[in-house]
Amino acid sequence: MKRVWWLAALAAAYGAVPLLLGADNYIMSLIVAAMVIGCVALSWALLGNLGGMVSFGHSAFFGVGAYVSAIVTVKLGVPVLAGLALGGIGALLASVVMLPVLRLRGPYFALAILAYAHIFRILATEWTSLTGGSGGIANIPGLPTILGYDMSGKTGAYLTILTIVLAFALAYRAIRASHYGTALRAMHDSEDATRVVGVNSTLLKGLMLMVSAFMAGVAGAFNAHYINFLEPDYAFNGLWVTLPIVAAIFGGYRTIAGPVVGALVVYLLDQLVFKTLIPTGHQLVLGGLLVAMIIFSPTGLLALLRRKDHA
Template structure:
């Protein structure tokens, strides 16, 4: 039954959504943006759920991934899809520079990662010969046309980002189901006990940080080619921290698809419903909705729906 549900969900995502909404460029652009946020939220949740680390600095990986891919494709002539992977690799290198902070725990780790994000933003601003400085990079190559399909359009880009997040969800599930995932979850109860059993907790945490950074970097690279422009204040903006965290918590950050579902629900409700009701203060409704979810279902939206489904059955 679970596999049938996944197949039905994929068919709806790949077939029903483009057929029903593909002609509405505005709605498709909102869905694309929601999936971008969902991809970063999934990367953030992987680090928190498996790595046990709360990050306030995923904007560093999004920004570095976007800049690496933009520069490599614009000035190096690299194909765009290869640039997406290179953007993820660039984010991994940024995460390697952050490895020393793995010795920190709790809020100290979160604040240290946030400091790194500010450092990378400053580097992007000051390194004018490569990044264009505060003026940013314009005319970033768009997603290409392949076999007659324009992936640079709203619907074509939707297929690209949807495929990216689906692959990341599959990878997340494989890691969580592995013996490494079991060890990581055991570390949440007692890291010292798992070390006694021979588990290298520092190495596993580092692996989760690198994997999470790669995911966020690829999504950041996609976003750079999707919008065609990049500048430091946007690439490393705080919204790449706050929105993914809100989405992950709302949808259920301890589930695989919860962060993605949370991003779609939260962002589309905010843009299509709350913004129409209160144009200048629609974030207030969104904040109230998040508080209500935390109070009545701390585990998030998907666990709440699953529990209700079992009661109805």
Template sequence: MSILKTTTAWSGPRVAVLAVALAVLYAGVPLVFGQNLYLMSLAVASLTIAGVALAWALLGNLGGMVSFGHAAFFGVGSYISALLTLKAGWPVFPAMLAGGVGAATASLAMAPALRLKGPYFALAILAYAQIFRIIATEWSDLTGGASGLSSIPGLPKVAGFDFGSKSGGYLVVLTLVLMFAAIYARLRGSHVGLALRAMHESEDATRVVGVNSVMLKLAMLMLSALMTGLVGAFNAHYINFLEPDYAFNASWAVVPIIAAICGGYRTILGPLVGAVTVYLVDQLVLKSLLPTGHQIVLGILLVAMIIVSPAGLTALRFKRTRRGVYAAS
């Protein structure tokens, strides 16, 4: 009975907070900052990193696999969507979805690496990312090679609203990120999430009870690749240009990792908070203080965060809340 009361008591406030947060994100931000193109560009870029950070955290937290190669999925999704619109005449949004599916399909090539663990898996995925970059560079007849692809179709107008504008791009990437968060939350609370947590404790024990750990890992890898590919496809149509060194740049793996760890990669909110905080601090503060080499400070901040609060920024907030409760009692 007490459990039911607790659930009921929390459901109302949570729904209200969620409704207010969505109203602020979807209506408040474009209304207040929509005319400031620079700030909206920063918002879009930070959410792009947040999408990759959330996909990386899903693979690391639920799948138990640390990846240094998410740039591979980002680049594959970018190129597939761009090529479908440029050469096959596809509409942008279906092409973006195809880019995500293509990235998930490309992740099947990494299936042999699933039998590796720890740093060996991370390095194997990093090697795959380099392979995809080389393919994009050498297959010049299709991808344009090192010179890349230009004049990629931008996000379209729908019902008179221009999604190709800064505010429109913000709404698209915000929707993608929130959709990823919802999928993550639903998966974590499902029987699959329970099986994945059990697999972390003892993979051999889960195999004994009939859980196919390799297939579960592959499913998590494909889902993470799908998410990252979608973000990459969005980015290609947002900036309207691609070249291999940009699409498969290691920063698409490193910066989201820093963001996820700083925010708290074991939570859903952590990678989002970390991405927005890390990127905005880097661009608005560190870049003005150190025009060159400002990203070195990100590494220092990462080390400091791991020492002070290994669970991330969100854990600091929860610690303060608990202390306040104890003090009040």
């Protein structure tokens, strides 16, 4: 029965949403933005749930992925789809530079990753010959035409980011179900105990950091080709950290679907409801909603809905 529900949800996502909302560019643009946030939220949740690490610096991976893809497509003429993959690889390589901070734990690790995000933003600003500096990179190629369908439009962009998120969700599921996932979950209970039985906790954490970085980098690369412009303050903006964290916690970061569902609910509520009711300071309502969710359902929205179904 559960599989039937998921198949129905996928059918609705790929069929009903474009059919019913495809003509409304504003709504589709909000959904695409929410899916980008959901992709970063999924990568953040993977690192937190499997890696046991809280990151405040995912904007580093998002920004690096965006810049790598923009540079190779604009200056080297690399096809956009290859640029998306190279953006993810660029973010992965950026995470390799961060591996020494794996020795840190808790807030110290989170703050160290945040510091790296600031370093990459400064590099993007100062390395003007490559990145264009504060002036940014304009005329970034849009998404290509695939099988005769222009993916650069709102509906095409939605289908592209939906496919990316689905692929990452399936990868997350496969990792969690593997023996690596079992070892990572065991580390949460006692990292020292898992080391005694031969589990290399540092290596596993490093792998989760790299996978998470790749996912966030692809999201950043997609976003660069979606908006066709990039500059440092946007690419490395703190919102690419705070919104995904809020979305992941709201939806349920220990589930696979929770971060994506949370991003859709949180972002669309904020833009369509709260912003209309309270044009200034509407994010305060969002903060209050998150606090209420943490109090009444610390495990997130999906867990709350499941409890109501069983009640």
